[in-house]
Amino acid sequence: xxxxxxxxxxxxxxxxxEAVDFYQDILGxxxxxxxxxxxxxxxxxxxxxxxxxxxxxxxxxxxxxLEVPDAETLEKARSLVYRxxxxxxxxxYDGEPGVDRAALLRGPDGHIYKLFVGMEETGPLPEGDRVExxxxxxxxxRNLGKSERFIQEALGFRFSDRLGRNxxxxxxxxxxxGMAFVFAPKPELSHxxxxxxxxxxxxxxxxxxxxxxxxxxxxxxxxxPGNNLFLYFHDTxxxxxxxxxxxxxxxxxxxxxARQWTGGLKDINQWGGLPPxxxxxxxxxxxxxxxx
Ligand SMILES: [Fe+2]
Numbered sequence: 001x002x003x004x005x006x007x008x009x010x011x012x013x014x015x016x017x018e019a020v021d022f023y024q025d026i027l028g029x030x031x032x033x034x035x036x037x038x039x040x041x042x043x044x045x046x047x048x049x050x051x052x053x054x055x056x057x058x059x060x061x062x063x064x065x066l067e068v069p070d071a072e073t074l075e076k077a078r079s080l081v082y083r084x085x086x087x088x089x090x091x092x093y094d095g096e097p098g099v100d101r102a103a104l105l106r107g108p109d110g111h112i113y114k115l116f117v118g119m120e121e122t123g124p125l126p127e128g129d130r131v132e133x134x135x136x137x138x139x140x141x142r143n144l145g146k147s148e149r150f151i152q153e154a155l156g157f158r159f160s161d162r163l164g165r166n167x168x169x170x171x172x173x174x175x176x177x178g179m180a181f182v183f184a185p186k187p188e189l190s191h192x193x194x195x196x197x198x199x200x201x202x203x204x205x206x207x208x209x210x211x212x213x214x215x216x217x218x219x220x221x222x223x224x225p226g227n228n229l230f231l232y233f234h235d236t237x238x239x240x241x242x243x244x245x246x247x248x249x250x251x252x253x254x255x256x257x258a259r260q261w262t263g264g265l266k267d268i269n270q271w272g273g274l275p276p277x278x279x280x281x282x283x284x285x286x287x288x289x290x291x292x
Contacts, residue, residue: 002077002156006178007065008049012287013237016054022236028130047098047120049134060287063112084153089290108146110187131194140184161225163261174253176226188283193242202231218279224267239284
């Protein structure tokens with residue numbers, strides 16, 4: 001095992017205070033630490049499930065975080081990166097708030113991962129209506145074959161589902177997917193997802209969006225691959241968030257059988273019609289400010 005849990009992601013936002021207010025209000029996240037222009041937010045006992053970085057100039061996500069069990073595994077993953085088609089970005093480092101050590105990697109499609117060890121625990125949060133955890137993300141990629149080989153060989157992900165030749169879902173823990181790829185001409189983030197408790201929790205989030213004058217992009221409905229309930233909407237930087245409930249579990253914890261879906265786009269909406277164009281076309285860039 002290399003990755004043992006999907007951790008968090010770091011997003012550049014044009015207005016940090018506005019973004020923090022949005023996540024507090026809509027998702028119930030709590031800020032655990034503010035370090036200059038960087039905010040660490042959580043919804044559970046972990047120090048952070050989301051990192052927001054103030055930046056009026058560069059738009060995009062900076063990296064997605066994957067937790068590995070120990071420092072040895074971190075170095076083992078680093079040793080596998082080039083053979084798997086990716087590259088290392090700098091050295092292993094420490095001193096970042098909330099984690100022991102970390103290292104950045106770039107996949108063959110340009111997507112950026114931060115492997116980290118030792119997420120700090122914070123005390124229990126006050127009562128609140130909030131999402132449960134950071135759960136998964138979906139990347140657009142120009143070459144699914146290369147992307148998939150990299151996450152299997154360097155990051156330790158395993159196959160869950162495939163839709164035609166255009167999308168695939170992957171897991172590193174019992175949840176059906178922590179990562180997904182969809183074919184697109186440009187490598188971008190399609191969306192990132194937090195776990196909602198159930199359909200009522202998703203409804204309350206939609207109501208809070210409405211109170212802010214914001215409408216959802218798509219949902220609520222149920223996906224085929226993963227069998228999860230979903231609701232999609234934009235964050236303050238223009239990236240797409242999914243609230244996901246009821247996500248299937250893979251064996252041995254669950255009985256979901258990995259499969260090939262052949263029904264096209266209608267397979268991803270089990271209750272209604274085809275996904276709206278705004279869902280398909282939304283992409284959020286990679287803020288690749290890392291060098292090599
Ligand atoms: Fe998703």
